[in-house]
Amino acid sequence: MTYPIYQVDAFTDRVFGGNPAAVMPLEQWLPDETLLALAGENNLSETAFFLRLPENEEADFHIRWFTPGFEVPLCGHATLASAWVLFNKLGWAKDSIRFQSKSGPLGVKQTDDGWLVLDFPNLSFEQRETPPLIREALPGFSETAYFVPNDTNYMLVLDNETAVRGAQPDLGKLRELGNQGLIVTARGDESDFVSRYFAPGAGIDEDPVTGSIHSVLVPYWAEVLGKTSLDARQVSKRGGVLRCELNGERVSIAGQAAFFMEGFIQL
Structure with a gap:
C-alpha cells in the first residue's frame, strides 16, 4: 500500500x-x-x-x-x-x-492575508516547587515552576530574553523526566514574550516552534502583561513567529x- x-x-x-x-x-x-x-x-x-x-x-x-x-x-x-x-x-x-x-x-x-489561526484550549497550570531533575538540568534559576497537568509540561519563567536564548539545559537530566517537557519563557525585547521548549524524553531535544505550549504561555502572559492580544517568538535556532489572543476558555494561535x-x- x-x-x-x-x-x-x-x-x-x-x-x-x-x-x-x-x-x-x-x-x-x-x-x-x-x-x-x-x-x-x-x-x-x-x-x-x-x-x-x-x-x-x-x-x-x-x-x-x-x-x-x-x-x-x-x-x-x-x-x-x-x-x-x-x-x-x-x-x-x-x-x-x-x-x-x-x-x-x-x-x-x-485569514485573508494567508495566516492560519488555531483555536486551542486554554490549559490550566499550577505553581509547584521546581523538581530536582529540572534544578539539576538548569541550575541557578527559579525554585518554583508551573506544572501543566493536561500537557505534562513544566514551565520556568526566566529574567529576560537573553536568559532564554542562552539557556543550555542538561538534556540527559531532562530525558529522565520521560514524556514531560520543559518550557522556558520571559518577556521579549521586541515581542510580548519569548520561549523555548525541550522534551528529550519524548524524542525532542529542542522543539523549533511549539504551538501547543502557547495554550499555557498565552494565559500566563495575558495576566502578567494585562493584555489579551500578544505577539510571541520562539527563539530556537530555526525560530518562529506567532500571533496570539486569549479568548476566555480558548486561545487563538496564528502562524504562517x-x-x-x-x-x-x-x-
Whole structure:
C-alpha cells in the first residue's frame, strides 16, 4: 500500500524556518505501532495523521500526533501544517476546519492575508516547587515552576530574553523526566514574550516552534502583561513567529506555513 505524505514548515513564511511537520492523510487508522514507527522514521518533532469523519459528525477530521517516541495529546505546529495541506493540496473549500482530538475539539481558519489561526484550549497550570531533575538540568534559576497537568509540561519563567536564548539545559537530566517537557519563557525585547521548549524524553531535544505550549504561555502572559492580544517568538535556532489572543476558555494561535515537499510512503 502507498500513503501520501507532506512536509510543511510551520510558524514561518520561509522554508528552513519554523518547525517542520510531516502530515499523512489516511482513509482508515493504521495500528498504533505502525503510526509510531512512521513517526520514528520521519524523525521530526511530530507527524500528524488524520482521516475524514462522516458528514453527521461534529468535526470534519480526526487528528492524532506522534513524536518519534510517543503519541502526544496536543500539537500546534502539526495541526497548522495539516490545515495547510487540506487548504492547499487536498482541495478543502471551506474557510475553516474542525478537528476532533485527544484534547477535544480544535479549529483552524484561514485569514485573508494567508495566516492560519488555531483555536486551542486554554490549559490550566499550577505553581509547584521546581523538581530536582529540572534544578539539576538548569541550575541557578527559579525554585518554583508551573506544572501543566493536561500537557505534562513544566514551565520556568526566566529574567529576560537573553536568559532564554542562552539557556543550555542538561538534556540527559531532562530525558529522565520521560514524556514531560520543559518550557522556558520571559518577556521579549521586541515581542510580548519569548520561549523555548525541550522534551528529550519524548524524542525532542529542542522543539523549533511549539504551538501547543502557547495554550499555557498565552494565559500566563495575558495576566502578567494585562493584555489579551500578544505577539510571541520562539527563539530556537530555526525560530518562529506567532500571533496570539486569549479568548476566555480558548486561545487563538496564528502562524504562517511554508511548503517543503510531498511524496508517498510504501508499506
